[in-house]
Amino acid sequence: MLRETPFYVESGGQISDRGEIQGEGWRVDVDEVRRVDGRIAALGKATGKVESGRARATVPRDRRRDTERNHTATHLLHAALRKVLGEHVHQQGSLVAPDRLRFDFSHHGPLTPQQLNEVETLVNRGILDGVQLTIEQKPQAEAKAAGAMSLFTEKYGDIVRVVSIPGISMELCGGTHVRNTSEIGVFKIVSETGIAAGVRRIEAVTGRAALDYYRAHERQLQEIEHLVRAPSGQVVRRVQTLVEERRALEKRLEDAMRTGGGGAIKSLVDQGSIVNGVKVVAANVIAPDLPALQAMGDALREQMESGVGVLAASFENGKNTMLAVVSDDLRDRGVRADTIMRELAAAAG
Ligand SMILES: [Zn+2]
Incomplete structure (x- = not known):
C-alpha cells in the first residue's frame, strides 16, 4: 500500500x-x-x-496512454450511437483495456452496415476535430441538470467528476482520459453483435491497435493478391473472374458426366470383359465427388446395355469409393449391385 x-x-x-x-x-x-x-x-x-x-x-506510459485512448473513445462512441440510433441508447456495460474497448448498449436488433459506418465516421470526426477535454468536480444535482450522462447502476457521491468533450459528450466518470481527442489517432469498429435481448455490443480499437488491425488486413490482402496472381488493385476483378471460371468448369464437368464423359464411358464399355456370358466393366475413374461418380455410373449402365459395372474413384476429400451398377435386364434376373459391393468389400478384406 x-x-x-x-x-x-x-x-x-x-x-x-x-x-x-x-x-x-x-x-x-x-x-x-x-x-x-x-x-x-x-x-x-x-x-x-x-x-x-x-x-x-x-x-508503463504506452500502456496507460493506450487505455486512455480507448477510454475516451468510448465517450465518443456513446455519443455517436445516441446521435445515429436515438436517445434510447444507454450504456449497459463497458470494458476498457490497452488493446481494445468493448461497449454494451441498449438497442433492438443489429446495426446496418450503413449505421455502423455513420457511427465510426462520427467518432473519427470527433478525433480529427481535436477537441480539448475538460474535467470538473461539481455537485451531482448541478451536473445532472447540465445534462451529464450517468450510469443507472453506479452510485455517485454528492460531488461528482464530470468529463466533457465540449460539443460532443458530457459524462460522470472517474477514469483516465486523453487531454485532446486527437491523441486517440483513429477509431475502428471490429465487431457488432447481440449479447442479450435488446443489448448490442460493439468492439473497437484505437491508436496503435487500430494501425495493427489495418496492417493485418493489408497483409492478408497482399497474400490474396499473391495467391491469385493479381496485380495490386485488381484483386477483386481477378477473384470475380476465378469464381466465374470455376462455375463454368463445374457446369462443363456436370455436362460431361451426364453425357458419359465425352466417349470415356464408351471406351470403358469396349474394354470390358465377358465373364460367364455377362459383360463386366471394372475401372478406376477420375471423379471429384460422389454425385459425379454416380453420374458416371448412370452413364455406364445406359451404355453397356446389359452387364455389370464397378467404378472406383479417389475423391477430392481423400476418400476412396467404389460404385457398382447393374443393367436392368440383369437386375430383373436377380443380380444386385449391393450384393456385388458386399462381395467386393469382403474380397478386399
Ligand atoms: Zn471516462
Missing part, C-alpha cells in the same frame, strides 16, 4: 493499471490493483525483501 498511488483501480469498465514499484533493494511487479478498506492496494510478485520506506511506483 502506498501513501500516494499512480495505479488506476478497475472502475467504470476501465481495467486496473499494471506496473512496478521499486524500493531500496526490492521491487514488485504489479499485476493487480484492488480497493481495500477505501484505500488502493497494489498486488504482485515481489523480488527481494519488501520494506516500508521510500518507493517509486510507475505505470
